[in-house]
Amino acid sequence: MIRNLTEQDKEHLQEALVKSGQKVTPQREAVFTVLLSERDHPTVDEVFNRAREVMPGLSLATVYNCLETFVGCGLVRQVNHERESTRYCPNLxxxxxxxxxxxxxxxxxxxxxxxxxxxxxxxxxxxxxxxxxxxxxxxxxxxxxxxx
Amino acid sequence: MIRNLTEQDKEHLQEALVKSGQKVTPQREAVFTVLLSERDHPTVDEVFNRAREVMPGLSLATVYNCLETFVGCGLVRQVNHERESTRYCPNLxxxxxxxxxxxxxxxxxxxxxxxxxxxxxxxxxxxxxxxxxxxxxxxxxxxxxxxx
DNA sequence: TAATCAGTTAGAATGAGTCTAATCCGCAAG
DNA sequence: CTTGCGGATTAGACTCATTCTAACTGATTA
Structure with missing residues (x-):
């Protein structure tokens, strides 16, 4: 299940984004929420499907963009294994x-x-x-x- | 430059292939030769292009097949980095x-x-x-x- | 000679990821 | 207000490494 972000998580997100000149958007919040809700190294597709439960209009491209942004500002890590789909992990x-x-x-x-x-x-x-x-x-x- | 296999390398190839129930073929010899000639972790495409110098009719699919076979019988190792093309390395x-x-x-x-x-x-x-x-x-x- | 069978081949198919062009949205200036 | 700007989002087209498929080859066996 997708639980809401704690105040602390929200601040964490906001701080990291703003620090690298990015904005907090509803889509980014949704994607971040998904990542924190189940820390099982989901693929982009898994993130996409989970996030849609909460924000049905969300597009796949945006999920790619959000995750790239998060990686860029050090909020999450990419995990690659062989040439399988990239997975994402919020353990820093x-x-x-x-x-x-x-x-x-x-x-x-x-x-x-x-x-x-x-x-x-x-x-x-x-x-x-x-x-x-x-x-x-x-x-x-x-x-x-x-x-x- | 692509140098020929030494007798020792040939035996090494043959032994590994036969041990896992595979045959020595001209294509496999060519691909193996390329791998040993320049130990710079080439991609499939690089192996393909180099091998064509020596065996012009060789197909890309065969290069994929050969490399897969070699990995299967422990002759070479796959090297992946992020999601870039897979590279191959004969250092065991x-x-x-x-x-x-x-x-x-x-x-x-x-x-x-x-x-x-x-x-x-x-x-x-x-x-x-x-x-x-x-x-x-x-x-x-x-x-x-x-x-x- | 025919049948078999692994290996090879060209080209089609797949699928993760990227790119593009249009649209949206929040906000600052007029 | 309302207009314009710029970053974010969107759908869909595109790329490209890899895999799949079906036909072909060539050596070996019956």
Whole structure:
């Protein structure tokens, strides 16, 4: 179910948008709401379908635009796996992704700072990296029930 | 330039193919030759164009087929970055990829076993991973000249 | 020689994502 | 007000990597 944004979430959205010279619009609020309501790394299509429940006139192009805007102002992260549809994730803490081979579900894996450090240390001199993507592929025993 | 396969490379190809019930064909040899001649993570299209120099009748579909076969029998690895075209890499040692933001070039980064181990250790119980993909995005000072 | 079968081929189909041109909407200036 | 401006939104056309399909090839087996 799609729950409403808390005041705090609204401020978070507004602040991030305004900081990068963007406006808060009803469409952006709707898309953001969808992302926060179910944190299951939805595809654009999934976001689109969920958001339509709340705003039936919303167009697919706008969902693409909104998500791009959010990525641009650091509100959400893109998650790519092989060449499958891009997924979106509002978890901003540094984390890796674990993709279940059977269900296709994506789980967040916390990334302790010392692991990040050891990763950075394997770069030869002259290599300077801003972004490190880590993704696991395998099987996960469903231990939590609040999966998608 | 496309150099011929060494006897050793030919055996390597044959062994891997036969082991998974596949045949050695002229097209597969040509594609494999291209991969080993310039180890710069080419896209399917690049492989296609290079291979045509040596085998003009070769079709794109066949290049796709060959590469898929090679991946299936562990001869090469697929490298994906965001949603760009898939690239192929004949380096089988465990390694990460560094993608230069400016040139688009992909460099292999050696992965020491202790880093692999620390990565595996961050998986919560119940998560079992076969494949770990690590990719860096950033800028690399060109220190070698034999880039593509 | 005929049948079989994997591999190859050209071209059509797919589908995620991007582009375009028209429209909408909020707001500031007149 | 009402006019004009600019960014946001929209529908639909378009792109392009990849996959699919159906016909063809060529080596091997019956």
């Amino acid at each position: 803490a540094p984390h890796a992704h674990f993709r279940d081979k059977e269900t296709g579900q994506v789980h967040d894996i916390e990334l302790p700072p010392e692991v990040m450090k050891s990763l950075r240390s394997i770069l030869p001199p002259g290599f300077d990296s801003e972004v490190i993507e880590i993704s696991f592929l395998g099987r996960a025993q469903a231990k939590d029930t609040h999966s998608n | 040692a465990p390694h990460a990829h560094f993608r230069d933001k400016e040139t688009g070039q992909v460099h292999d980064i050696e992965l020491p076993p202790e880093v692999m181990k620390s990565l595996r250790s961050i998986l919560p119980p119940g998560f079992d991973s076969e494949v770990i993909e690590i990719s860096f995005l950033g800028r690399a000072q060109a220190k070698d000249t034999h880039s593509n």
